[in-house]
Structures are given as structure tokens and as C-alpha cells.
């Protein structure tokens with residue numbers, strides 16, 4: 060249901076050794092939100108996203124998924140990830156499988172769907188990202204932009220409640236960035252709930268419903284794209300966006 064709270068993060072901190080990478084993070088995500096997380100390199104954006112996908116364990120704090128703490132080591136990570144999916148910078152496709160099998164395996168193994176149903180579903184989402192003609196190809200035969208569109212179709216085929224994107228265009232050649240952003244823009248338009256860590260400021264400004272600015276492991280500012288891009292309040296946000304505007 061639109062507006063229903065999906066994730067609530069409370070007092071989340073993460074240390075790598077003695078290095079505090081996330082400090083007292085509080086924020087929540089509701090159905091229909093398209094949240095872009097922006098900030099300088101090393102500010103902790105990817106680490107936060109990885110905590111939300113149980114790829115990192117917070118040092119302290121809670122991550123509540125519909126009220127249940129997923130940071131306590133007790134949840135079934137594969138089941139959770141079928142509800143809260145993730146798209147990675149480096150695609151993470153199975154290179155020995157063709158495109159169709161990449162988009163079916165999670166559905167048959169984790170969701171226990173029949174092959175027939177999984178294939179139908181995979182085709183639907185491959186169609187959506189414009190990759191249906193490539194079902195028999197192996198990832199190594201495809202461009203970075205095509206691989207990322209398959210990774211997105213694979214994640215969508217699980218029909219997640221929330222999809223996390225960790226710098227999905229950072230590993231792509233410039234001419235392929237647009238094709239992936241276009242797919243993401245379409246998904247946002249269709250109401251998919253997304254959290255996107257990105258350095259694509261124009262995308263954050265134009266597509267998101269909400270922008271979170273991070274610096275040094277802290278959320279400095281959290282608001283609408285208009286708030287953040289036209290009237291930032293925090294000096295670090297101003298400085299960061301000023302640098303971006305100057306190119």
C-alpha cells in the first residue's frame with residue numbers, strides 16, 4: 060500500500076575496525092518512495108545500502124523490516140532479499156548461465172516457482188528492459204549497459220517490495236549510462252519503491268521523490284529534490300552541490 064512504512068532504520072552505526080563509517084543513522088522508507096542517496100566518495104552510502112541488504116552487519120542499531128529487526132542475524136537472508144532486492148555496480152550476473160537462466164534461477168530456487176512460471180515472468184521483465192531478444196546470450200557477449208539491464212530484470216522478476224541500487228551506472232561507459240537511467244526512470248514512474256545510491260545528480264534531481272545527503276557517515280540532510288537542490292540548508296550539502304554545479 061502506498062505510504063506504508065517498509066524499512067525503519069534506528070540509530071544505525073557501523074565500524075570497520077576503529078573507523079566509524081556510519082554514525083547514528085535514522086531514516087525510514089515507505090512504499091512508493093524513490094530515494095536517492097548522494098554524497099562524496101567514502102561518505103558511507105554503499106555501506107548503508109549493504110546493511111539494508113544484510114551484506115554488512117551494523118555494529119549497533121536496528122533495521123526494522125515491517126517492524127522485524129533484520130540486523131540481529133536471525134532472519135533468512137535469501138528470503139529477505141527476495142523482498143528487498145539489490146542491483147550492484149558490477150552486475151553480479153552468473154557468467155556461466157544465459158540471460159534467461161539468470162532471470163529464472165532466483166525464482167525457482169528461492170520463490171519455488173515452477174520453471175514455466177519463472178520463464179514467463181522472466182520474459183515479461185526482460186521485455187520491459189528491452190533485453191528479450193538476448194535470452195540465449197551469455198553475459199560476456201553483452202555490453203555493460205545490457206548486463207545491467209539484465210541485472211535489473213533479474214531483480215524485478217523476484218517482484219520485490221523494495222529495490223536497492225548501488226551506483227548502478229558507475230561501471231558503465233558514458234554512452235551506456237543513459238540506457239540504464241532510462242529504465243530506472245520508467246520504473247520510478249510505475250511506482251516501484253527504490254533506494255538508489257548515485258553520483259548522477261540530474262537523475263536524483265529529476266526522478267527521486269526524496270534525496271538523502273551523506274557526509275562522513277552521517278545523514279546531513281534529507282528532503283525533497285527541490286529542498287536539497289534549490290535550497291540546501293546544511294553547509295556540507297551546499298559545498299558538495301556547489302562543486303557538482305561547477306562540474
Ligand SMILES: Nc1ncnc2c1ncn2[C@@H]1O[C@H](COP(=O)(O)OP(=O)(O)OP(=O)(O)O)[C@@H](O)[C@H]1O
Pocket residue numbers: 075080098099100101102103104105106107226
Ligand atoms: N569492507 C570494508 N572494510 C574496511 N573499510 C571499508 C569496507 N567497506 C568500506 N570501507 C570504508 O568505509 C568508508 C565508506 O565507504 P563506502 O563505500 O560506504 O562509501 P561511499 O559513500 O559509497 O563511497 P563511493 O561513492 O566512493 O562508493 C570508506 O572509508 C571505505 O574505505
